[in-house]
Amino acid sequence: MDYDYGYGAMVAFWLILAPILLILAIAGYVIGAFFLMKVFEKAGVQGKWRAWVPVYNSLVAAKLGDLSPWVMLGAIVASALLGQIPGIGWIFSLVGLAAWVLSGWRIGLKLGKDWPLLLLWLIPGVGTLIWVGILAFDKAPWNPNIAPAPWANSFLKDTTVWQGIPVQPGAAPAAPAPGAYPPPAGYQPPAGYAAPGAPAAPTPP
Template sequence: MGDTTGSAAAAAALLIFGFFLFVVAIAAYVIGSFFLMKVFEKAGVEGKWRAWVPVYNVMIFAKLGDVSPWVMLIAVGAAAVLNQVPVLGPLLGLLPLAVSALAAWRVGLKLQKETPWVVLYIFLALVWLGINAFDRSRWNPVVGPAPWAGNAFLADATVWAGVPVQPQPAAGSAPAPGFAPPAGYTPAAPSTGYAPPAPPTGYAPPAAPPAASPPAPPAGDVPPAPPAGDVPPAPPAPAGDQND
């Protein structure tokens, strides 16, 4: 009787714990999808529903991070199917995290986040998503090329309606802050100075106006001479001279 009661209590505890984990997982998925929706809005993704579809939402996240969404799908599928394989299963379970971390690094650069921010994503993805969803950062897809840009397997080359294509930066453009350029990357040399554009053919500058000179006085303009005999009066004699 005691064994039966103990088994029933253990089963009830496991059931309650399993229900608790289920509720936590649902809540985490709802919060994460809501944060993804806000990040997708910053990136210009059309259709809020895309952030709520399982697996598809992380494929879009990978695409925004310049990683092929099909690589993300393969990683999720391998982790789900082979997670029970001894030794290999736990390692394959880390594949989706590794692929999404690469995408998070690139998405963070486009939201003006330095490279160390990806560490926060690896350990606290919901916090990372929440910060990027509600801070004042703006989406800037023109950052330096990803190190795997020339890899046909990892690089994103898909085109989906409603999901903006991430433009490739022009050759020689300066990398964004926090971006480490791949080996062999050489930025364009800065210009030595500004050269004004050449004038169009046949253009002649207008002639300079003649220098202005003061007007000459009229001929014969001579100041009048003083009148003849105009002699100033003599000063008065001293007082002593009058007494004599």
């Protein structure tokens, strides 16, 4: 009889706690997405909706942090799948966090904040919200012209170009216009030649 009472109490406890946890999770996501939207605006990202789409907002943040969005996506998927392995799954669950730490460090630098600010992430539940809130409402402007990332020459480097998201310095090179190729070394245009759209140089009489 005592066993039935204990089981019923546990069920009642979870029935009360589950909605509270769900509300807190939704509230945390809404607040985090709002803060992230402010950071995206500072960085010149077009479209506020990008900050509100799960997973995609992490890929945009990765690009702003000089990290390949495909590496970020792979880290998220690996964390979700491999994190379920009994015993060692918790190790793989840190892969997504590591990708966020790398991009978060670079985003912070571009907003005038050094890596110690990331220590806020150690505060359970609200640390990340405090971090992104500071970046969102701090008066420091976005400055992408910082030293290249340590992984600038590795597969971690961002080489993708997405419309509406500014290409960071040192990332993917701008694609040349169709039909535009650099002239060979030592080439000199013929006398009187002018580039298209420019007035022709006058020829001597």
